[in-house]
Amino acid sequence: MNLESPKVTIDKSAAYIFNALTDVKNFEKLMPDNIAKFEVLDNDAFIFGLKGMPEIKLKMKDKQEFSKVILGAASDKLPFTLTGNINSLDENKSEVQLLFEGQFNPMMAMMVKGPISKFIETLAQNMGKL
Template sequence: MNIEGNSVNVKKSSKEIFEFLTNLSNFEQLMPENTEKFEVDGESFIFGLKGMPEIRLVMKEKTEYSNVTLGAASSKLPFTLAADINEVSDNESNVQLKFESSFNPMMAMMVKKPLTKFIETLTENIEKL
């Protein structure tokens, strides 16, 4: 299952966006309002949304100023969440979030709508930076 968020322009350089996203504690600013738990632990963070199980994301890959990829800490539900960053000008960047998973069809059907909403919320909050 793949979900692509909207591509948004942010009034920050690609370097600023990259540094913001590689500092995992900054993800708390991007989370939805119904976040009940958010804790950073080294190269990972755990978050919990109201009515949903807690999820731990681990830093998987960083390509300086162009990509930050997080992945599931658990191999039971493997997925990645990538932020692709493209520089528009010295003080403007374009960011797009991409979610990829190998969920079985039943699981994919159950989580597609809430995950799409989650990606939309993260994207909206990135755009406000």
């Protein structure tokens, strides 16, 4: 299952956005209002929970300086990645898009597609809070 957030334009440099996204504690600022839990586990991992959903542990998997940040599920039960693509528009303006790639059975995919789409859209819209 592949999902994309809308592209959002932010009045910050690509380097600023990249550095903010590689500091996992900043993801708390991006979370939706219905967050029930957010806890930084170490420099590369955090756990979060939304009301009515199971807690999810995300870990930094890869990063390409100033252009891409890849987080992945720390558990093999729900294998997925969340990629932040950063595109520099000019010195103080960037475009960010989040891509979700998950390997779910068809029943699970049907159940989680709506909530995950809304979740990554909210994360993208909140990028301006960084």
